Amino acid sequence: MSAPTLTAVQPLRIGPHVSPTPVVLAPMAGITNTAYRQLCREHGEGFYVSEMVTSRALVERHAETMRLVTFTASERPRSLQLYGVDPTTVAAAVRMVVEDDLADHVDLNFGCPVPKVTRKGGGSALPWKAELFRSIVRGAVAEASRGGIPLTVKMRKGIDDDHLTYLQAGKAAEQEGAAAVALHGRTASQHYSGQADWEAIARLKETVTTIPVLGNGDVWSAEDALEMVRRTGCDGVVVGRGCLGRPWLFADLEAGFAGREDRVKPGLRQVAQVLRRHAELLVEFYGDELRGCRDIRKHVSWYLKGYPVGGDVRARLGLVDTLEALDELLDSLDLDLPYPGAAAEGSRGRAGSPQARVALPEGWLDDQELTGPAAEMIRQAELSVSGG
Secondary structure, three states: OOOOOOOOOOOEEEOOEEEOOOEEEOOOOOOOOHHHHHHHHOOOOOEEEOOOEEHHHHHOOOHHHHHHOOOOOOOOOOEEEEEOOOHHHHHHHHHHHHHOOOOOEEEEEEOOOOHHHHOOOOHHHHHHOHHHHHHHHHHHHHHHHOOOOOEEEEEEOEEEOOEEOHHHHHHHHHHOOOOEEEEEOOOHHHOOOOOOOHHHHHHHHHHOOOOOEEEEOOOOOHHHHHHHHHHHOOOEEEEOHHHOOOOOHHHHHHHHHOOOOOOOOOOHHHHHHHHHHHHHHHHHHHOOHHHHHHHHHOOHHHHOOOOOOOHHHHHHHOOOOOHHHHHHHHHOOOOOOOOOHHHHOOOOOOOOOOOOOOOOOOOHHHOOOOOHHHHHHHHHOOOOOOOO
């Protein structure tokens, strides 16, 4: 398939930071830690965003949260994603980012569809409360601007097709000084199922005119990214599940946006080398070989997607506990196997099932003002949550 033709592809500018390739790595819980960000960055240009952390946990300096917001010296700009529901707490977290020099770019998460987040009014449920959303963005932008740090917003279309919020929220974020907005073209009720609505991204781009609009959803290849930009006019793409077990996708994206047709089509030897590199970086990140090897296990099936590797070896790779054991298993593979083509392409990661009803606080959808039991419930929303 030849790449779609684009009239021009501009570098992506987020505040003072510029990437020649208009691509952002989406925050993914348990995936986009320092190790994976570094691995992806080795393949191509872009903005590489940390796993989401809660504002409350950051302000309280929880040990695990402080580890998650640690960046390597080679990571520039440092992009950190925050989740929050209380304007005061979010502002305090951004103030801490500025004062402690924790990041160069802050992204706010209003897109998480996980029930334990939405049932407390957080994530993709929050923009329904329009003034609360605006207050959080306003306060965060004010604190970020003190340090010259750009603040961006990531969101979904809305709660469901009857409660869409993305145009109103996108315009509010623009008016309150956000440096860019990103839209995942699905509602919370869709989770990751079905097809992303790229037309919604186009409508947001028509509505938000003074800052970059980024598109997210169903970008599995460089050709998908180019087609999204061509069809929607968006200023860049956000890539999530498409790069699972395939960090070289960022090399493809860099080539595609530069107008080149070369693509990475790795044989099994190259895949094994990248998987091994990933494991090594995870061990460094955790400072613990066992923990790093346990983490790499969940990536194995993504790396080997489409390659004719037997179930027994796959199962054994899913139990590795040392780098030596990983090396032995990788060496036992037929490393001369070529790239399998379409079998290694396409969707990856769990899509989940559409939710007949999104978990929300009682009375959440009655109106767009934050009143009654919902106001009390949302105070608890930052406790013990994760997702992206």
